[in-house]
Amino acid sequence: MPAAYPRPQLVRPQWICLNGPWRFCHDDEQCHASPRDVAHWPLQINVPFAPESAASGVGDTGFHSVCWYERDFDCLPADDRVILRFGAVDYAAQVWVNGQLATTHEGGHTPFACDITAMLEPSGRQTVSVRVEDDPRDLAKPRGKQDWQLQPHSIWYPRTTGIWQTVWLERVSRTYIAKIRWTPQVEEFAIGFELRITGDATPGGAAAADEELWVDVTLRHGARVLARDRYQVVEREVDRFIVLTDPGIDDFRNELLWSPEHPTLLDATVRLLRGSQVIDEFESYTALRSVRVLRDRFMLNGRPYLLRLVLDQGYWPDTLMTAPDDAALQRDVELAKAMGFNGVRKHQKIEDPRYLYWADRLGLLVWEEMPSAYRFTRTAIKRMVREWTEVIERDYSHPCVIVWVPFNESWGVPELTAIGKQRHAVEALYHLTKTLDSTRLVIGNDGWESSATDIIGIHDYDANVEHLRQRYGPEIKVEQLFDRRRPGGRILTLDGFPHRGQPIMLTEFGGIAYADRAHTGIRAWGYTVADSEASFSRMYAELLDTVIHTALFAGFCYTQFADTFQEANGLLYADRTPKMPIEDIARATRASRTHIPGGV
Numbered sequence: 001m002p003a004a005y006p007r008p009q010l011v012r013p014q015w016i017c018l019n020g021p022w023r024f025c026h027d028d029e030q031c032h033a034s035p036r037d038v039a040h041w042p043l044q045i046n047v048p049f050a051p052e053s054a055a056s057g058v059g060d061t062g063f064h065s066v067c068w069y070e071r072d073f074d075c076l077p078a079d080d081r082v083i084l085r086f087g088a089v090d091y092a093a094q095v096w097v098n099g100q101l102a103t104t105h106e107g108g109h110t111p112f113a114c115d116i117t118a119m120l121e122p123s124g125r126q127t128v129s130v131r132v133e134d135d136p137r138d139l140a141k142p143r144g145k146q147d148w149q150l151q152p153h154s155i156w157y158p159r160t161t162g163i164w165q166t167v168w169l170e171r172v173s174r175t176y177i178a179k180i181r182w183t184p185q186v187e188e189f190a191i192g193f194e195l196r197i198t199g200d201a202t203p204g205g206a207a208a209a210d211e212e213l214w215v216d217v218t219l220r221h222g223a224r225v226l227a228r229d230r231y232q233v234v235e236r237e238v239d240r241f242i243v244l245t246d247p248g249i250d251d252f253r254n255e256l257l258w259s260p261e262h263p264t265l266l267d268a269t270v271r272l273l274r275g276s277q278v279i280d281e282f283e284s285y286t287a288l289r290s291v292r293v294l295r296d297r298f299m300l301n302g303r304p305y306l307l308r309l310v311l312d313q314g315y316w317p318d319t320l321m322t323a324p325d326d327a328a329l330q331r332d333v334e335l336a337k338a339m340g341f342n343g344v345r346k347h348q349k350i351e352d353p354r355y356l357y358w359a360d361r362l363g364l365l366v367w368e369e370m371p372s373a374y375r376f377t378r379t380a381i382k383r384m385v386r387e388w389t390e391v392i393e394r395d396y397s398h399p400c401v402i403v404w405v406p407f408n409e410s411w412g413v414p415e416l417t418a419i420g421k422q423r424h425a426v427e428a429l430y431h432l433t434k435t436l437d438s439t440r441l442v443i444g445n446d447g448w449e450s451s452a453t454d455i456i457g458i459h460d461y462d463a464n465v466e467h468l469r470q471r472y473g474p475e476i477k478v479e480q481l482f483d484r485r486r487p488g489g490r491i492l493t494l495d496g497f498p499h500r501g502q503p504i505m506l507t508e509f510g511g512i513a514y515a516d517r518a519h520t521g522i523r524a525w526g527y528t529v530a531d532s533e534a535s536f537s538r539m540y541a542e543l544l545d546t547v548i549h550t551a552l553f554a555g556f557c558y559t560q561f562a563d564t565f566q567e568a569n570g571l572l573y574a575d576r577t578p579k580m581p582i583e584d585i586a587r588a589t590r591a592s593r594t595h596i597p598g599g600v
Helices: 250-254 326-338 353-362 378-395 420-436 465-472 478-483 533-548 582-589
Strands: 015-017 020-026 043-047 066-074 081-086 092-097 100-106 112-115 125-133 167-172 175-185 190-199 213-221 224-232 237-243 266-274 277-286 291-294 297-300 307-312 343-346 365-369 401-405 456-459 504-510 553-559
Touching (some): 175 277, 190 213, 224 237, 307 326, 307 504, 465 533, 533 553, 533 582
Parallel strands (some): 307 343, 456 504
Antiparallel strands (some): 015 167, 092 125, 266 277
16 A cells, blocks of 8 residues: 655655665674674564564664664755655664765654755665664653553563664755644634745845745635635745634634544645746645633633543554554544544553544644653653654654653653752743643643643542542542542642642553453553453443543543553554443433543
8 A cells, every 4th residue: 555645744746755665784883883784684674664573574672772774765856955854764774875975863752754866866865774773771761652662561562673664755946845834713713833944045035026935725514615815935935824803693603613523624735836847836724723721611612611531642552653554544533533522631652643643633632641661860851851842843743742741650751759950840841832832731740740831730540430439429528639649659749739729630540451362362461450341341431431420520531542552551452443332331421421521
């Protein structure tokens, strides 16, 4: 099956996918400094699948700190530019084209690119080589759920080394649009529009009219044109607000608002012109959607909205962090919605942009969480800040993304109650995130030991619904909740950060493990174990009923979407087969919240 276009909000027609067979070798002794040193390629790997995965054709789960990739491709030089792009390479990459070092990149979850125009051979036959360094024992880099032990244990999974998202080429004009950014402003019924130009020098000063650069942008809802504007490029950038005609009446306004129930996207065509000549053109999309908190409730498009989330690890048995194909990403979004959820918390993983595309198009809210490092060092924090900044840059324009989560359960900052610089790190990442994106909510540290945060997230895997009622029920005053220690022996908020009225959500609970006879070969690890489908169905329904009808909670996130290796606590098996009728799951998940403010 051909790969889907890997960057869904900036789609150009001329691109070449470089997924497929590559030459491959490990370099455990780190003998090779450049591609010329690699005399023998004993293996072939199927990119973009990591060498630890079965789908890669390598399937080697051992400890390997360095590996090499190489492949040939055809690309004739012309009067345009050729850009080589990598979706994600874990962890540190060096890239050569025809033996010339083209670029380097550090960070296992974010894209990078290089202009290889000047490196192309006139014959049209080109070679790209990649060296990847990914120390499996290094706990001071963002690694998420990738285990540092040889075999996966507890809640950690097989490692992902090297290329794990699409590699591709695109041809662009000598001067082209490098970045685009959409910012919805629902209250003003407007869309912020930013772009940056790169390439050959652009005219400055009193340029002739036929040399001036202009940008045309057209926004459409279906066949209806909402706006068609033209802006002059000044200093290689455009930064404007596109104001839409406001119909005034809520019913008409709501037709254009994006939500999980009505995921209305606004299609965009963007053209870069030099004088009257179009020199770059692409398709994009955006949406009108706002998120904020009002007192103790989460607000979507200015209305209280109960978040019904499921925790999603984003792994597949044979392909690990890489989806088998684009259809698998679409199916995961569809299954989450079919089970009654209106959102997912992507746990310890920065998901492929194609997943966000399907969440945008089909209507699924996404909490995006930074993969953790597990040591607190200056190096770890510098790595995290750099990569987290790239994550926000990559996914800023996706309407489905509503919450950023830099830290989870104090991972990487384990002594928040005692060590000031660890508290400063969480507070700094919270404020950095709010600086880079003031339009979304931020949870500094999800689960416990909250400080700087827009939402108080609580993780509680007690499966006894009576205990949950006693702990969070109407007879409990909020101040009592924060004076008590929660399961795990952790306080909910750090000293100096009392509850200021933010929404409180149960952001991890459940974790019920169950496997039927056809799946008894798996190790059924979970926080609680059900011994039959009927028991599993009853336990899930009781938990959801209790949580949904707890007025304290402005939302919840059930653990978890699907079984993931030794964790058998999914609502679905690892192959995405439901463990009970999906209608029963949806019925429990969608239960109405009655007589509670914001009870949607």
